[in-house]
Amino acid sequence: MSSYEFQVIILAVDNTSAKLGPIDENLPHVMLPVANRPILSYQLEMLERSGFKSVLIVTQDYAQNRIAAYVNQVYKDQNQGKLEVEFFVLKDQNQIGTCEILYRIREKIRTNFMVITGNLIADEGFIRQMADLHRGNDSSLTMMLYPKKVATTEVKETTDSTYVDYIVLDEKTNRILQMEPATDIEDAVLVSKQMLRHFPNIVVNNNLQDAQFYVFSRWVIDLIIEEQKTKNIPITSIKKQLIPLLLQCQIPGHGKKLPATSVNRTQDLALSMSTSATPFNPSYHINQNTQDTIKCLTYLTNGYSININTIQNYTQANRDVASGQTSYKPYEAPGKNxxxxxxxxxxxxxxxxxxxxxxxxxxxxxxxxxxxxxxxxxxxxxxxxxxxxxxxxxxxxxxxxxxxxxxxxxxxxxxxxxxxxxxxxxxxxxxxxxxxxxxxxxxxxxxxxxxxxxxxxxxxxxxxxxx
Known part of the structure; x- marks a missing residue:
């Protein structure tokens, strides 16, 4: 995988829904120390290990100086400046949505791109496989899931359902068809007849977690631009609005007009130019008035992954790094244990x-x-x-x-x-x-x-x- 095939964006913005107060109240969330290293350091190391050469970090105005000082001094001293880091600074006083951020940086996104939230620590082994899955299947969205982590005996379990999702998957194709937050579910997960008609082999999971590491095709930016122009209330959140919209567009008859760039017609165009093009081969639909659908896939990682959005997960991440449960190490000198x-x-x-x-x-x-x-x-x-x-x-x-x-x-x-x-x-x-x-x-x-x-x-x- 060439790093130039995918641009990487780290959303180093504070999330008001993360339940980490009061410990991160006076510092940017990505600078919160895990085993005496900022969360951001793990993300930069992950990208280095995966062969990326550059990254775009989106941050808020009040946090820029602190994050930039770390990247320009401590990080480069530690890692010899292997990554070229560019900053995009949000001047807004109030928090803006993650989709709004993608809209703001739209001119900087030229290829398929990866979005990482500022909460994630994950071993890097998944990135190449996830990129291959996305590219090889012409996916519009590929999102990483990981099994719900069991807390160690030193970390108290919580029953908070804020970060629990009910995820509907197609068993045969690894497609993700629906994702509903547990907080929005009253009695049961409702699945449409249209979905069941086209995807009869579905399974509903509540033991998988969204890592908030997403791979998008470039055309999704075009979709966001159109939504911003044509809607009175444009989509603002990746997880709450953009992803559900993309998932819905997998089902025939979804009723959504997609940008022309959403469909890869390279292979179809070649077939349509051949003499064998008939109503019975895959290229025939090019000249028909049919509606396009897309693919949204999941990548289930078995490697280490944790989202630091609760006190429990923050505590667990510290334990995991100190005890060697992940491939990342503290910067301090190692002893016997x-x-x-x-x-x-x-x-x-x-x-x-x-x-x-x-x-x-x-x-x-x-x-x-x-x-x-x-x-x-x-x-x-x-x-x-x-x-x-x-x-x-x-x-x-x-x-x-x-x-x-x-x-x-x-x-x-x-x-x-x-x-x-x-x-x-x-x-x-x-x-x-x-x-x-x-x-x-x-x-x-x-x-x-x-x-x-x-x-x-x-x-x-x-x-x-x-x-």
Whole structure:
């Protein structure tokens, strides 16, 4: 596969539906660290491994400086600048839809193209096979699915159905015919008679997940342009509107006028010019007034893949990288069963398996770290106990504190003796006696992030309570 056959677009835009507040509130989502590496670093490495030479990153204005600084400095220093990275910056104050983004960059898309959302970490082995499937079958859309991941014992299961889809597949052809979010289903998945007439061998799955890695044919951009011009309310979302529209266009009699570029007539045209062209051969329909249909295919990957759109998935991804469940590795120096940066000071400290300790972090005497990620420039007092936790950069923890099952944001100061099953936003000070208050605050921010922002609550409002 030549990288020039497909353009790659990373949608490095914050998604308001991702339930990761408050931990990603003060940084772009793609810069959220997984095992001390930004999510974006895994996507760039995936593309490098697959042989791509360039990528277009779409980002918001407020996030550009931070993302560009990483790409231009840290990323290129680490990887010798193997990818040519171009940025397209959205100046909008409000979030815009993913289809609207494709419309904005339409003049930059010249070939078939791949779209990657900023949530995905996936091993690269699928890309070549997926591209071959798309190209070899003249598919208009090919989307990657992966089996629903079972959480490890350290990660709590959730029953949230926000990211569960009911996916209707044709067993014989790998076509995807319908995709309905579980939140939209009341009693049952409704399938049209027209679909059953043309695709009698269907199966409905709710144990497969949409990886949000899509391969589109170039003509889809023409469709988006026409929709923008002709509709009072144009399509704005790839998943909620564009994909259902394309799936519908597979069924004869769909009633949608497709762009002229949607059908590959190269082979048909050659046949139509032969003397054997009759009503009984495949080329005859070229001169007939019939309606075109398209193909939408799925690629089911068995390799590692996870979408970091929930706290559970974020925690799981950190565990997976630290424990070697994926081919990607932390940047820190590898030990026997953990990763400790050469500039970290961890003596005499017990660091167990599946841990990552970032550069210039200082862990005091008698500290214990088990199955946890410790960021850069952290400072722990003596007898600090960390278990099943993710601690980001520049975190200070005082003596004899125990932290378990929690995610601690950047620049947090912890003075209390215990933090359990909490998510602490960046910049807060957790004082003695108010761990419960902080836990309740993090829960509120997690489930109602748009109503209550951590930036609206100054850290001193927390640190001065019960101190």
């Amino acid at each position: 953990n990763y400790i940066d050469v500039k970290a000071q961890v003596a005499p400290t017990s660091v167990g398996a599946d841990c990552v300790i970032g550069t210039e972090s200082i862990l005091g005497p008698k500290c214990s770290v088990k199955k946890s990620i410790i960021g850069k420039h952290c400072k722990f007092g003596q007898s600090v106990r960390i278990e099943n936790a993710i601690i980001m950069d520049y975190v200070t923890i005082e003596d004899h504190c125990g932290i378990s099952g929690s995610i601690i944001g950047n620049n947090v100061y912890i003075k209390t003796k215990s933090v359990k099953d909490s998510q602490i936003a960046s910049g807060f000070t957790v004082s003695k006696g108010n761990a419960l208050i902080t836990h309740l605050l993090s829960s509120i921010l997690t489930y109602f992030p748009t109503q209550l922002k951590s930036t609206d609550l100054k850290s001193k409002q927390i640190s001065n309570q019960l101190d």
